[in-house]
Amino acid sequence: MRDEVDDLVEAWGRERGDLDLAPVEVFSRISRLARHLDLARRDAFTAHGIESWEFDVLAALRRAGSPYELSPGKLLRQTLVTSGTMTNRVDRLTARGLVERLPDPKDRRGVLVRLTIEGKAAVDGAFEALLAAEADLLADLPGKQRTQLAGLLRSLLAPFS
Amino acid sequence: MRDEVDDLVEAWGRERGDLDLAPVEVFSRISRLARHLDLARRDAFTAHGIESWEFDVLAALRRAGSPYELSPGKLLRQTLVTSGTMTNRVDRLTARGLVERLPDPKDRRGVLVRLTIEGKAAVDGAFEALLAAEADLLADLPGKQRTQLAGLLRSLLAPFS
DNA sequence: GGCAAGTGTCTTGATGTCGAGATATATCTC
DNA sequence: GAGATATATCTCGACATCAAGACACTTGCC
Numbered sequence A, B: 001m002r003d004e005v006d007d008l009v010e011a012w013g014r015e016r017g018d019l020d021l022a023p024v025e026v027f028s029r030i031s032r033l034a035r036h037l038d039l040a041r042r043d044a045f046t047a048h049g050i051e052s053w054e055f056d057v058l059a060a061l062r063r064a065g066s067p068y069e070l071s072p073g074k075l076l077r078q079t080l081v082t083s084g085t086m087t088n089r090v091d092r093l094t095a096r097g098l099v100e101r102l103p104d105p106k107d108r109r110g111v112l113v114r115l116t117i118e119g120k121a122a123v124d125g126a127f128e129a130l131l132a133a134e135a136d137l138l139a140d141l142p143g144k145q146r147t148q149l150a151g152l153l154r155s156l157l158a159p160f161s
Numbered sequence C: 001g002g003c004a005a006g007t008g009t010c011t012t013g014a015t016g017t018c019g020a021g022a023t024a025t026a027t028c029t030c
Numbered sequence D: 001g002a003g004a005t006a007t008a009t010c011t012c013g014a015c016a017t018c019a020a021g022a023c024a025c026t027t028g029c030c
Helices: A004-015 A022-046 A052-063 A072-079 A083-095 A117-137 A143-160 B004-015 B022-046 B052-063 B072-079 B083-095 B117-138 B143-160
Strands: A099-103 A111-115 B099-103 B111-115
Touching: A004 A022, A004 B052, A004 B143, A022 A052, A022 A117, A022 B022, A022 B117, A022 B143, A052 A072, A052 A083, A052 A099, A052 A111, A052 A117, A052 B004, A072 A083, A072 A111, A083 A099, A111 A117, A117 B022, A143 B004, A143 B022, A143 B117, A143 B143, B004 B022, B022 B052, B022 B117, B052 B072, B052 B083, B052 B099, B052 B111, B052 B117, B072 B083, B072 B111, B083 B099, B111 B117
Parallel strands: none
Antiparallel strands: A099 A111, B099 B111
């Protein structure tokens, strides 16, 4: 089985045969898979009426557990966006009724963002759809290889933490 | 060795123990690695005075081989951006003297984008820096496992082509 | 040859994100 | 306890991208 990256490596090999292209074999595939994955995510979420950026925020709140509250600061660190972006996102999610802003009782500078009932329902439905779509993409890979793949990826990712 | 995704899966497991989170173990790692990779790329390129989007365009031309020419249409298909974006990018690369626009002798609607001498030098230097940075990230992974990982990723990526 | 449909590139307007700065409150140091 | 520094959030301007449409030329068909 041949993929896009085999073509890419072949082209580079023709032009720069002097270089060791082994890293491309791994990292180019990771980048491309991530891009395809984004599209698959988008499709899965569209069916549930939410967008990827909305899921990112709602999922962080959902994972926090009851009462599903986090500060904007914690949210932006989990989702890797800047503070201006998070303000904008929370504004739009509030307008849609999926989250609400409350004053933080412990810190008068602060605010808490809380999932509403509607927000919890939306993120739970979307997450199930996402898992189903992702399971499809993995369908051809035997369980053993899946575990192996997860393990290899973990050893690449761990140094970043 | 534990990574960010182990925490993520643990949190979801607490809240949604009813779901099979196996896909997250693979795809969440792929997305996160892609993000870290983007940052590493950016750093490697910054040292060579170019940006990631510039590399994407220049590299496509470089891979095409001498005389390093492609139409804007081919470029945008290879880099997965829209035509408006490619016009803007070629404009800026032209202003920097890294590419030039020529009329396509075969089709008077068309244009060819060609790498300049400076552009070729820039992309070659940047590509070597990228490979070096990526090789670092792979340093802890034995060659055998690296090949195995590339193979597993290929089987996930191949269906998209 | 001439008209219709197709192709290639560029233009324009809308939008989401970033980054820097502003404001308010908290915490630390002496 | 007062002043200085740090933290939390929001505001605002700049900018890269996208999507749709405009325009020019080419190709296919009668």
